[in-house]
Amino acid sequence: MPELPDVELARRRLQDWMLGATIVSAKSADRRILRPHPPSILKRSLLGRSVRAVERRGKWLRLRLDDGRNVYSHLGMTGRWLRREPDAPREQAERVRIDLVRDDWPPISVRYVDPRRFGRLVVTGKSFPEWEALGPDPLIDGIRLRPLAQALASTRRTVKEALMDQSLLAGVGNIVATEALWYGRIDPRSTGQALSYPDVKRIARGLRTAIRKELADLEASYPEELPDAFRVYGRAGEPCPRCRSPLSRIVLGGRSTTYCGRCQERRRARGGRRRRA
DNA sequence: AACGGAACCTGAAAGC
DNA sequence: TGCTTTCAGGTTCCGT
Numbered sequence A: 001m002p003e004l005p006d007v008e009l010a011r012r013r014l015q016d017w018m019l020g021a022t023i024v025s026a027k028s029a030d031r032r033i034l035r036p037h038p039p040s041i042l043k044r045s046l047l048g049r050s051v052r053a054v055e056r057r058g059k060w061l062r063l064r065l066d067d068g069r070n071v072y073s074h075l076g077m078t079g080r081w082l083r084r085e086p087d088a089p090r091e092q093a094e095r096v097r098i099d100l101v102r103d104d105w106p107p108i109s110v111r112y113v114d115p116r117r118f119g120r121l122v123v124t125g126k127s128f129p130e131w132e133a134l135g136p137d138p139l140i141d142g143i144r145l146r147p148l149a150q151a152l153a154s155t156r157r158t159v160k161e162a163l164m165d166q167s168l169l170a171g172v173g174n175i176v177a178t179e180a181l182w183y184g185r186i187d188p189r190s191t192g193q194a195l196s197y198p199d200v201k202r203i204a205r206g207l208r209t210a211i212r213k214e215l216a217d218l219e220a221s222y223p224e225e226l227p228d229a230f231r232v233y234g235r236a237g238e239p240c241p242r243c244r245s246p247l248s249r250i251v252l253g254g255r256s257t258t259y260c261g262r263c264q265e266r267r268r269a270r271g272g273r274r275r276r277a
Numbered sequence B: 001a002a003c004g005g006a007a008c009c010t011g012a013a014a015g016c
Numbered sequence C: 001t002g003c004t005t006t007c008a009g010g011t012t013c014c015g016t
Helices: A004-018 A040-046 A145-153 A159-163 A174-184 A197-221
Strands: A022-028 A051-057 A060-065 A070-074 A080-084 A094-102 A105-113 A120-124 A248-252 A255-259
Touching: A004 A051, A004 A060, A004 A080, A004 A105, A004 A197, A022 A040, A040 A120, A145 A159, A145 A197, A159 A174, A159 A197, A174 A197, A174 A255
Parallel strands: none
Antiparallel strands: A022 A094, A051 A060, A060 A070, A070 A120, A080 A105, A094 A105, A248 A255
16 A cells, blocks of 8 residues: 555654654564564663654655654555554554653554564664665655656666666655556656657656645545545556556566556667667 | 566455 | 465565
């Protein structure tokens, strides 16, 4: 579930729940999610701390604590943050529990639930390489055409694989990339090198549309989980919403990819091969 | 250095 | 019904 729009919604909720609150309990026994630190780090470094800011960059969340340390949270494939009453029972697949108090509120308990355990929770006072390596965030920094065109021109990967590279643009995942290319009418198999500047413009517009729409859908449906409102993702075999031609499914970079072979045009590298010394 | 593919995990859904 | 296979929206590691 978690790509940029999902993580941004998680950020807003965590901000509502935690900003200005003091942590009175923090527990987890999950070595995998807390790696590379031992589970004991949670209680040791969170107890008594208050939360000064809740930030997001790409698919990473960052809680800033009053002692200068940060809590980094990545939702992996199946991670979610939930708010519960302090006496509520443990959730299925609950991996982390943080209880907080705030002057103007009853105490709350925030639970991190993650069946597959691909998520992370890292507490550190040092700089965090995974965060530092992230490229510009489409919501925070916007999408700059020049650098994007430059980056796409210098890779031999397909455009879809390139868009999911977190150092190029932070937060674009399989759904957003798939949807954005459909909006922009670009075949996901196109090579980055083969794209024209107008193509890049269309992709950028597609990314903004896909992200904005997904955010709006998530907001509208909360606290329910919306059924798939995607235009093409997960809809192979169904008619293209634009031209009614059946949608195709292929695998790119190991990820399932849906597109319309009729209205998404493929760009192929022109001319001879190009070499660099 | 860049790329494809497997690995890391669990659970839901589809297939038999 | 119940067992098996497939697939999942993410990242990382390993071999070529």
